[in-house]
Amino acid sequence: MARSDGAPPAGLRERKKAQTREALRVAAARLFAERGFAETTVAEIVEAAGVSPRTFFRYFDSKEDLLLPDLTESFDRMVQELARRPLEEPALVALREAVLAAVDSAPHTTLVALAHPLEGAEAVVTDRLVYAFVELESRLTKLLVERLPPGPDVDLRAAVVAITAMSAMRAVVRTVRERRKTEEVPVGTFARLLPTAFAVLAEASADL
Incomplete structure (x- = not known):
């Protein structure tokens, strides 16, 4: 039902905003792939x-914001998936499951920078x-910090676990980007490699 002031209902406004944002993302991704990032202008998008x-x-x-449009x-x-994990789970396991669940919940979400190596944009993407x-x-x-047993340097222990887990994810990002320079990488490779990266991390931790 329309509001008396002529404005559309809140739900309709949000849907239109989402549609507009998605239209800009799709247009930018196509133009970046076809023309290159540097040659694409906001006016063209x-x-x-x-x-x-x-x-x-x-x-x-x-336009730089559209290089990684769905990263945030x-x-x-x-973060939301980690907050949902059982508190009794080991921290690294909880992080692994949170990352995998986040990827599985949006299997078609693709970082433009990973899908298409963009000439002239590598420095921006990396930063x-x-x-x-x-x-x-x-x-x-x-x-x-809230999940780990309390004790001395719990903040340090939490930081080490978080940074270690994200290093595994960074390794997957780097691997996919490097492979795309020389070969056709199948859709879903990013999600497929994540469990392998965390398995390597678990093996390395067990050997310490």
Whole structure:
């Protein structure tokens, strides 16, 4: 039911916002792949998405934000999944399961930078990935402090577990990106390699 002031209902507004954001993401991903990141302009993205430049800047600060359009949502899901894990689970196991659950819940979510090596954008992608991982490690560390047995240096122990787990995930990101430079990488490779990375991590931990 429409509001008396003529504005659409809140639920409809949110759906339209989501549709607009997705249209911009899809248009940018296609143009980046076809023309390259450096050669693609905001004007071309908005034209392809069928929106105005003003609308674009309501959702994104720059075209660089569209290089990794779903990174924040993906990392938010990991934090949420970790918060749901049983408290009695070992910290590293809980983190592994949280990461895998987050990926499984959105199997079609793809980082543009992983799907298409973008000439001229590698430095931007690398900087944004590093920053995002550091921020995620901080968020996970705070949750792990609550899960680990209390004692001296619990904050340090939590940080080591979080950073170690994210290192395994970084290794998968790097592997997929490197493989894409020389070969066709099947869809789903990222998700397939994650359990292997965590298995290697578990083996290395057991040997210490």
